[in-house]
């Protein structure tokens with residue numbers, strides 16, 4: 001019997017519905033439950049074929065548990081190694097390289113020295129900063145927001161340089177980005193599941209929180225929706241997330257990706273509404289089952305740490321076999337492939 005576990009924090013509706021949905025499939029060899037975990041022994045199997053992680057961004061103990069689980073063969077949604085390594089600024093840069101439209105964005109040095117550092121720790125930093133150049137590149141209005149944030153925390157909408165400096169002065173030792181504001185006509189939030197399925201949700205961030213998922217959307221041009229779907233998939237495939245939301249603000253028909261590092265996206269029925277809730281519960285249930293069925297059991301042998309980023313742990317044995325084959329062909333030896341995820345509750 002293969003077990004699918006759900007790891008969660010304060011959220012109420014999604015985890016229980018997911019467990020129920022999977023168990024309602026009545027598959028002979030698969031059962032779902034809430035994860036139970038205590039003290040974790042190094043390299044001890046978790047007992048789960050698949051774990052759906054909704055909370056390790058807030059609880060370092062859970063992140064440590066999940067990496068250990070991945071090491072012993074559990075498939076973790078989303079990959080805890082990559083989630084730990086990722087940040088939003090890198091995501092914007094990656095999107096630019098991938099040809100997905102993103103607003104001009106600049107990474108800024110911390111306003112205050114991080115704890116335990118002084119001006120001597122900052123001697124590589126240009127001073128004074130070229131604020132004029134930064135403001136010219138980004139333009140106003142703009143958003144000042146953390147390079148690694150979520151849940152709308154520490155997000156400032158600024159219209160001129162006075163407002164910018166007032167906001168920047170409040171950011172302490174956070175690492176911030178300044179991003180050109182998209183003057184959007186349409187706005188979409190998309191669930192992207194298993195790097196395959198996209199569910200586009202019209203969303204209005206200007207409305208009160210409980211009314212943001214638009215229930216009576218207008219008809220959108222099909223080519224706009226096609227591009228949104230394609231760009232959402234491009235981003236999640238490049239980032240390797242199996243469960244994510246991608247947010248697009250659309251100005252003059254161009255969808256700009258502005259937030260796409262939400263590996264524990266809001267899935268509460270009270271905020272996303274019945275229809276979206278049913279979609280996400282079904283899609284995650286199907287993905288978890290598919291992955292549990294593919295699960296090969298714990299892997300023995302040595303491992304190449306970097307391969308965990310790709311979600312494909314490579315055993316020493318497999319790596320040396322590849323090396324021997326390559327040597328036989330007198331081709332350069334290829335070793336393990338290395339290719340190339342904070343909120344209370346779900347990231348929104």
Ligand SMILES: Nc1ncnc2c1ncn2[C@@H]1O[C@H](COP(=O)(O)OP(=O)(O)O)[C@@H](O)[C@H]1O
Pocket residue numbers: 103143145149150151152153155179180181182183205247249258259348
């Ligand atoms: N470049 C932008 N243009 C227009 N609106 C933005 C932009 N950046 C952020 N926002 C607004 O601020 C909200 C929060 O920013 P976001 O990047 O989504 O951070 P978080 O991860 O905290 O949700 C967005 O949902 C959107 O309404």
Ligand SMILES: [Mg+2]
Pocket residue numbers: 151152247259348
């Ligand atoms: Mg957001």
